[in-house]
Amino acid sequence: MAKRYTKDHEWIEVDGDVAVVGISDYAQSQLGDVVYVELPEVGKTVSKGAEAAVVESVKAASEVYAPAGGEVVGVNEALGGAPATVNEDAEGKGWFLKLKLANAAELDDLMSPDQYKEFVASLA
Amino acid sequence: MSETKTLSLQLLHTPLHALHLARGARMVPFAGYEMPVQYADGIIAEHNHTRAAVGLFDVSHMGQAFLVGADHATAARALEALVPADILGLAPGRQRYTQLLDEEGGILDDLMVTRPSDPDEDGVLMLVVNAARKEDDFAHLAARLPGNLRLLRADHRALLAVQGPKAVQVVSRHCPEAAAMGFMSAVTTRFDGIDCHISRSGYTGEDGYEISCKATRVRAIAERLLGEPEVKPIGLGARDSLRLEAGLCLYGHDIDASTSPVEAALAWSIQKRRREEGGFPGAARIRRELAEGPARLRVGIKPEGRAPAREGTEIRAADGTAIGRVTSGGFGPTVEGPVAMGYVAREHSAPGTPVVLVVRGKELAAQVVPLPFVPHRYAR
Incomplete structure (x- = not known):
């Protein structure tokens, strides 16, 4: 299934009953150099729109919100030693966490890649 | 996001x-x-x-101005009434870092003062102040300078x-x-x-x-x-x-009207004659802090992990007592890790003292360290 995007610039991609979550390439470009990522504990339950992680650039810390609710079943440990992966490959190797979705219908109001592209263009 | x-x-x-x-x-x-x-x-x-x-x-964007008097001594004495540095002793072509102080010795701004090298400019002092403070600074100076001094803004x-x-x-x-x-x-x-x-x-x-x-x-x-x-x-x-x-202060963050130059670890910028004679705003407090030590001190703080501790982060002693706050903190690219500065109670200010930083509700281990984090490489 294709990625879906939030207005807060997170992406989520469902693969079977698990969804992978990260921040968009546009988000990383706006943040600049990422120097630290705080990831949740595996097993934590997050609800849609709740803070799921924190991403820190040289300048500031920003919250990352869960695009949908569920249980955290995995986090990208590799970001601990290489936070710049978020800049290099935000929508691939720079993923943040994996969620076991509580309710897949929560993805329905998220944007498709084309809709998100238009949304980002409207911010310029 | x-x-x-x-x-x-x-x-x-x-x-x-x-x-x-x-x-x-x-x-x-x-x-x-x-x-x-x-x-x-x-x-x-x-x-x-x-x-x-x-x-x-x-x-x-920084504020530049010329302070002009009949001769160097006239201009220097007038400025010395507002700052704790030795301006009178500034040789031609020399520059000093100092602070504009309020009556309680709190820092209104920090600034560079330069005596021009050219003998034709005798009696002139060049000032460079912070952008965010320049309107207040120039008003403060204009209101307090004696009538024989002129403050010329260099906008x-x-x-x-x-x-x-x-x-x-x-x-x-x-x-x-x-x-x-x-x-x-x-x-x-x-x-x-x-x-x-x-x-x-x-x-x-x-x-x-x-x-x-x-x-x-x-x-x-x-x-x-x-x-x-x-x-x-x-x-x-x-x-x-x-x-x-480099361990240098940013006005409005590491120093402000609630901090004195001694608390801010800027006592090096108050030369001997001024310490002895006083004659600057807040001199009683500042000389007392110089003699007895201030209640709190600006120090370097090195978080042990990778998480930056930002401005406002609470600093606790090893036993959990609150002892101060981070005033500047972030990621140091040369250090390749988080770096911070903040104020701690003096008894916790010695380099090597373990402290705890409270970041997003979690206690992170850190240590008081000497400033700067990266050695200065000035041309001496």
């Missing part, structure tokens, strides 16, 4: 605004100006470039900082006189024929210069400098990480 969108209404521009845009700068509001926070390379690359080669900073002047280990080679190509200058010295000179004041100083911990010239000529100087292979433009983001690693 949370984001803030800021309106850029009514922000002032420096004379280099168009050059910043042409160079791909991301502009942000700062102290009433629209300023470059970074260029395309990003903050870490700009920071590292400044430590390795030369960074060019537009600091034209028609621009200011560039050229910082980094290769700054001496670069600036000397355009102004041969620059090579022989010592740290904190200043000359009235020409840069490729353009009249300017150059000082050997800066805000990065590196060797470098600050060049003050007429706003109408600054673009020519900036373009000559950017034409040199060693030089890249650097934004406010890297300026902040460079000064933080």
Whole structure:
């Protein structure tokens, strides 16, 4: 299934009953150099729109919100030693966490890649 | 992701605004100006470039002014009534760092004071103050200077900082006189024929210069400098990480009216004669703090993990008691890890003291460390 995007610039991609979550390439470009990522504990339950992680650039810390609710079943440990992966490959190797979705219908109001592209263009 | 969108209404521009845009700068509001926070390379690359080669900073938003009296002693004595540094003892062509103080010895601003090298300018002191404080500073000075002194704002002047280990080679190509200058010295000179004041100083911990010239000529100087292979433009983001690693204070964060120069670990900037004689605002408190030690002190703080501790972070002693707050904190690209400064109660201020930082509700281990984080490389 294709990625879906939030207005807060997170992406989520469902693969079977698990969804992978990260921040968009546009988000990383706006943040600049990422120097630290705080990831949740595996097993934590997050609800849609709740803070799921924190991403820190040289300048500031920003919250990352869960695009949908569920249980955290995995986090990208590799970001601990290489936070710049978020800049290099935000929508691939720079993923943040994996969620076991509580309710897949929560993805329905998220944007498709084309809709998100238009949304980002409207911010310029 | 949370984001803030800021309106850029009514922000002032420096004379280099168009050059910043042409160079791909991301502009942000700062102290009433629209300023470059970074260029395309990003903050870490700009920071590292400044430590390795030369960074060019537009600091034209800062406040420049000339204090003019009949002779040096007249101008110096008048300024000494408002700052704790020895201005009278400033030789021609020398510069000093000091602070404007309120009656309680709190810091109203920090500034550079330069006595021009040219004997024709005897009685003149050049001041450079912070952008966000300049209106208040100049009003404060104007209200307190005796009638035989004039304060001339130099809003028609621009200011560039050229910082980094290769700054001496670069600036000397355009102004041969620059090579022989010592740290904190200043000359009235020409840069490729353009009249300017150059000082050997800066805000990065590196060797470098600050060049003050007429706003109408600054673009020519900036373009000559950017034409040199060693030089890249650097934004406010890297300026902040460079000064933080260098242990230098940012007004409104590390120092303000609630902090005294002694608490701020700036006692080195109060020379012997002033300590002995007093005669500056808050002298009673400051001399007492010098004699007995202040209740709290600005220190370096090194978090042990990777998480940055930002401004406002609570600092606790090992036993959990609150002992202070972080005033500047972030990521140090040269240190390759988080760095911070803050105030702690004096009994916890010795380097090596373990402390705890409370970041997003979690306690993180950290240590009080000596400043700077990165050794200064000034031309002595």
